Amino acid sequence: MTAEQGPAIDAPAAxxxxxxxxxxxxxxxxxxxxxxxxxxxxxYAHETRGDRGNERLEFLGDAVLSLVVGHALFAAHPEWxxxxxxxxxxxxxxGDALAERAREIGLPGLVKLGRAEVRGGGAEKDSILAxxxxxxxxxLYLDGGLAPVQAYVAGWxxxxxxTALHIxxxxxxxxxxxxxxxxxxxxxxxTDSGVEDDAQRFTVEVRVLGEGYGTGTGRSKRLAExxxxxxxxxxxxxxx
Numbered sequence: 424m425t426a427e428q429g430p431a432i433d434a435p436a437a438x439x440x441x442x443x444x445x446x447x448x449x450x451x452x453x454x455x456x457x458x459x460x461x462x463x464x465x466x467y468a469h470e471t472r473g474d475r476g477n478e479r480l481e482f483l484g485d486a487v488l489s490l491v492v493g494h495a496l497f498a499a500h501p502e503w504x505x506x507x508x509x510x511x512x513x514x515x516x517x518g519d520a521l522a523e524r525a526r527e528i529g530l531p532g533l534v535k536l537g538r539a540e541v542r543g544g545g546a547e548k549d550s551i552l553a554x555x556x557x558x559x560x561x562x563l564y565l566d567g568g569l570a571p572v573q574a575y576v577a578g579w580x581x582x583x584x585x586t587a588l589h590i591x592x593x594x595x596x597x598x599x600x601x602x603x604x605x606x607x608x609x610x611x612x613x614t615d616s617g618v619e620d621d622a623q624r625f626t627v628e629v630r631v632l633g634e635g636y637g638t639g640t641g642r643s644k645r646l647a648e649x650x651x652x653x654x655x656x657x658x659x660x661x662x663x
Contacts, residue, residue: 440533447528450563450571457565461558462530464551466537477558484561488516491569491576499580514594515579519645522549524579525556526643592652599659600631607631608655610648613638627651 440462441455452458461480468476489512496503496511503511514520525531531546534555545551564572600608614626623640627647630636637658639650 443529443533444559448559448563448571448575450567450574452562452566454562454566458559458562461562462533462555463535464537464540464545464555466540466545467535470537477555477561480558480561480565481554482557482561483564484557484559485516487564487569487572488521488557488560488576491572492516492579495573495576495580510594518553519549519643521553521556523643523645525552528556530555530559592656593649596629596636596652596655596659599656604631608636608652610644610651612644612647629655 441452441458444458445451457480461477461484463476465476465478468474492515493508493512496508496515500508500511530552534546534551536545536551540546540551560572560575563575597608600606608629608631611628611630612625613628616624618624620642622642624642625644625647626638626640627644627650628635628638629648629651637651637654637656639647639652639654641647641650
């Protein structure tokens with residue numbers, strides 16, 4: 424049988440994905456089948472079962488995350504306006520931010536993909552990882568209610584709150600650029616080592632109207648962009 428004729432391929436996975444995610448999320452799942460469905464991308468499910476895989480759980484998880492993150496922000500920042508809360512929630516649940524959370528709990532090695540997505544490196548695509556995380560959140564909610572989801576999201580708010588929220592240098596620098604220069608910053612990748620898990624894999628420069636304002640490095644482009652924006656803010660402070 425040729426590779427093209429073979430069945431859908433799972434990404435390299437841990438021996439027991441339920442155990443891996445239970446440990447990562449701090450919650451013991453009762454419904455293992457539902458969690459495994461959450462890990463089944465539509466490409467895999469279509470090839471193996473003829474259904475849409477985790478899409479319904481993804482829909483539910485998206486709604487649950489919006490509620491839980493919104494509630495956490497509301498409680499943590501009583502001084503914030505509606506606009507600040509809305510921007511903060513959007514920042515926390517945007518695709519690249521969720522993809523980073525997915526990597527933190529090992530989803531790239533657990534997601535099940537169809538042949539084409541495996542060949543295309545789907546297990547590292549931000550869009551796929553974000554969707555799978557939402558599906559896992561949906562399964563977590565159905566299995567245990569809001570409490571385990573709230574406990575997991577609470578971990579996003581530990582440590583440096585500005586880093587955790589990503590209401591950070593990048594957003595602050597954009598506000599400054601809009602107010603002072605009437606322009607939107609752009610981010611440009613200068614180097615990529617290509618080494619997975621390299622803490623300095625990406626080097627990014629932030630520019631406004633063609634002028635470089637700061638550079639930063641990080642394991643992901645998002646983190647490098649945040650570091651570049653932080654450098655730009657530091658430059659602003661020095662110039663005052």
